[in-house]
Amino acid sequence: MSWGFEEGKVYNRRSDIHSKFGGQQQGGIITPVQHPLVIIVTGEEGLSHGYADRTRADGVFEYFGEGQVGDMTLQRGNLAIASHSAEGKSLLLFRKTNEGLRFATEMVYETHHLERAPDREGNERSAIVFELRPLTAVVEKTEDGVATVNLAESLEELRALAKAAVIVGHQDVTTVVRNVYQRSQDVRNYVLARALGNCEGCGSPAPFSRKDGSPYLEPHHIRRVSDGGPDDPAFVIALCPNCHRHVHAGADGDIYNSSLLDRMVTIEPR
Ligand SMILES: [Zn+2]
Structure with a gap:
């Protein structure tokens, strides 16, 4: 459970997220102003552009940042991901499904790298790829x-x-x-x-x-x-x-x- 969200359970973006926490109604990175919370959604968006978020063999989840056209920059939602820990904000990962948004788990930003990937118009550009760890893995590493x-x-x-x-x-x-x-x-x-x-x-x-x-x-x-x-x-x-x-x-x-x-x-x- 994180912020009332149960892992594996499907939620309705409008009634379960925006009506409770606010935040941008569009896009994959939601940064509610009134709550120390950064919500990220992984799903089809990247797929339609020709790339996809993925889990690496070492357990790191690679998440493409936001920015439809041209080089991605470390601003707005992308900056919110990179600075969530320093600002004391929780980073919650949801997966887009046909039924709604399935809560995956709480993540921790580890680092990011740049990668060439197509933008919405099919042009190659520099994309920010965030490397995230499940919070439980970070806690376990310190404790065990x-x-x-x-x-x-x-x-x-x-x-x-x-x-x-x-x-x-x-x-x-x-x-x-x-x-x-x-x-x-x-x-x-x-x-x-x-x-x-x-x-x-x-x-x-x-x-x-x-x-x-x-x-x-x-x-x-x-x-x-x-x-x-x-x-x-x-x-x-x-x-x-x-x-x-x-x-x-x-x-x-x-x-x-x-x-x-x-x-x-x-x-x-x-
Ligand atoms: Zn003791």
Whole structure:
């Protein structure tokens, strides 16, 4: 569920999206003014021009930007996609079907590249192709990945990496150094180093060591990645397995999660 939309369920563009959130009635990128939301629709539009959005083998979804004729530019809807994380906006992907718009899932912008593709009039032009990851994959990478901490790096260096801003909207795409997805690894490394081997929830020492000798703790996103900034270490806490299950499976999991958010004010001052 994201913004009341259930994955796989079909919605009516007018009554379920525009009447609730507003936004442009036409086109594949909808940017409601009153809500921190960017809605993108994948469907026939590109097909009729001779190209199509697609999912790569590595799980990245490639989405063609907007612009009917001539070179696409990183403005308006295209800029909204590239900057959604930095602006704290959710990016929701819908698939156009005969019945309506089927909600796919919430995505995270990773980067984009330029590609030659025909425009509406059949002329070759430069098209912006966004590389998007499902939000769940980004969260999983931080929570379930393996830490790759280089012991030579100080806590401050790890923190600087984790806090490094994603360069958004820059003309030269090669200058995007660390994208949101790559950064989730930096955040993981930093948060585990910050915990100094103790659960940041209950304070207990990690219950056991990993095979590499490091204390076993699990990074947990207190808020979702898309809430208020991309993968900010101020919203990721290192928990012992017990506390982590408490949040996800406990009857009072939500309350416990809120108390962890309060605790972060002292753990990671913003
Ligand atoms: Zn704990």
